[in-house]
Amino acid sequence: MTFTLDPAVPAGPLEMKWTRYRADMRLVAPANRRKYRIVVVGSGLAGASAAASFAELGYQVSCFCFQDSPRRAHSIAAQGGINAAKNYPNDGDSVFRLFYDTVKGGDFRAREANVYRLAELSVNIIDQCVAQGVPFAREYGGLLANRSFGGVQVARTFYARGQTGQQLLLGAYQALERQIGLGQVAMYTRHEMLELVVVDGRARGIVVRDLVTGQVTGHVADVVVLATGGYSNVYYLSTNAKGCNVTAIWRAHKRGAAFANPCFSQIHPTCIPPSGDHQSKLTLMSESLRNDGRIWVPRRPGDERVPGSIPDAERDYYLERRYPSYGNLVPRDLASRRAKEVCDEGCGVGPGGHGVYLDFRDAIARLGRQTIAERYGNLFEMYQRITGENPYDVPMRIYPAPHYTMGGLWVDYNLMSTIPGLFVAGEANFSDHGANRLGASALMQGLADGYFILPNAIGNYLGGTKLEAVAPEAAEFGDARHAAAERTERLLAGRGHKSVDAFHRELGRLMWDACGMSRSREQLRQAMERLPALRREFWDTVYVGGTETDLNQNLEHAGRVADFLEFAELMCRDALEREESCGCHFREEFQTESGEAKRNDERFSYVAAWEYTGADCPAALHKEPLRYEAVRPTERSYT
């Protein structure tokens, strides 16, 4: 299998590329669109907005999600907001500035042309969402309100209380449901994609399992869109929903789609720490808390006194000590790494020592309890609901948690993968966030991909491609159905003793230690040695139970964990090969004297795109060089 990594970026100056693209692209006439069927997998921001927009154009659409309703996709949990270069506050924002902040935030590991287009489209997204009735926050005069978010100097974030993701998703969901009602979209809920079907080198459909009946069926398409989210659950504990998984993009990878930058995963610094072995997921607390809370740990390792009885002299306010100018407001990656360090040194607090204090004592003394309640009341309430502790009286305990994955399937400027006809959108692709994503940018990217980029890109593809008819009886579909069914059988045949969850937890711990916030050659090598053995153990000793012709949630989980066990090795390999520190990827061997990330542009200014070469064969590395024409990569410093 060979492929070329042609990013297909249009010629011309940066600010003219998208305009030119649309001027030059091929079109499908309205009367011909109904002859094409598009399969969309996933119904989050990217999937739902794409499916609805295709249907509005007149294409026949089939949309699949594993949840019981498309409205439950994990985009719904995004809290903070969505960025757009509207410059309503008159504070100097522009498309270029949003583009620059995003490229810099990604530590210069994203493709310039894609990011610029994202910034351009940001303004259209807000228009579209307002027209759909998304209840964004307003000023008293009725105009839209903005707030500022981490890592930038302008206020460009639009928000709907702390539920921006929910409201944006409901806008896209309602547009999608309208098209389902009109018969333009066939919606398949409680269906999971198990295979991608490639015919004559092009993506021509998928094989899915009906999670209620267990039936495995093939769906023929002219174009397949994967909008299936990220893979933070490789760490078991993350802020992702329980169902989030790598399966769809991993299966596509095994059919020929290159996987780009799998090691770029973001760990969010302010989450509620795990309370015990039963912990099933982690909950994010808005990082705005760092504006008034002071982060500290006891100076003495193993100090078990209650926080209130530890005098100031025996506390280590480690962020304020190390970063006097930024203090508690250093970027996400630094705050996370430093927390892990002090906990590794034995100074962590709470169960298992996995936590640091976020203390509002001084802010309450300075501003009064009332002011703090006004600013953070709902967050304090959420914290108390989960931990049973009152943060007005005792400091919060926080710990970093996996949150977002910048890596994903490699796509060109069309958002098309290395398999023609397979498009990838939202968190599932790699394209816009480089090595680190800025706050309020994920929602923007998902909707830009779904509402505005894919409807153009797919017309361009179909308009320029002659596709032969494919029948669901074709051998390729039979093979894929067979492969999926065989795998299920194998999972159910096991009469072992260890549960799927036990394997998932073990994998999570392994990846957290070796390929989490901080990575080293030795740890990565050890993990890569352990993973094949863990995979064998899984297939030899796992007990799944139940039947395949029935709702079997443990079987669903088993299939996903089996894929994570394969994928994890590629993630470690990518982290091992990238001998530099950049963004969220911190290699212990590559740091400055003060312990900061040391990027190596000379050797690593590229996208690592991995090609699958067979089971237990090392993946082949292809490189897409990153060329910066509009910006000059600079070093990040926060001391």
Next chain:
Amino acid sequence: MRLTLHVWRQPRGSAAGRFVRYEVPDATSDMSFLELLDVLNEQLLARHEEPVAFDSDCREGICGACGVVINGEPHGPQTGTATCQLHLRHFPDGAELWVEPWRARGFPVVKDLVIDRAAFDRIIQAGGFITARTGSAPEANTTLVPKRDAETAMDAAECIACGACVAACPNASAMLFVAAKASHLGQLPQGQPERYSRTIAMVRQMEREGFGSCTNHAECTAACPKEISIDFIARLNRDFLTAVRQGAAAPRVEEAEL
């Protein structure tokens, strides 16, 4: 802590169900209720017994996937809390808990505690949207929305469609769900052109799905994890009355059926 659970087990929708008693001796007060079910399922798997099927996804109270009736109360005893955010510290050690699915004609049981809520999606299909094709939107700030209206719309829009309102209602009415969506969209200037046809279409679809009508018990509001106000049902009734008086055009989907 030690808990005794009586869990509704039903192999499939067409089969008969029954309560099965389980002991969980090693629960802790920091666990969420769903984590308690996880622990129970691990026990069952260790004995090669079939685990309890239940829906959940985000486990932070926003996706709306989870929800079981605990001792007769949808989402359990803690107000304004979805099942995934309910922690065991709200139960005494040794408590005996009866766990069952939402029960309503409109929500058939799929298996154990899993139900089919597709009826809610069909209500949205009937009219729970603003028609705004991608690409045709005007500049966002040309639509002014008074802050108070935006806040009211948001109060309604917070609904997570879990269905607890239906489970709590003696009539198994979906009025709070329908009212929340109708009020969210009907409160905004963008939602005005379709306001009355939307109301008629959603209410008619709700009736077709087998949900009952509202007789003001207000159990829905009490059970709602987002504490959506029953005031929105009054708004829905008012809009419905206006729609009927005006002879609001029968909506598109209904026309197709006639």
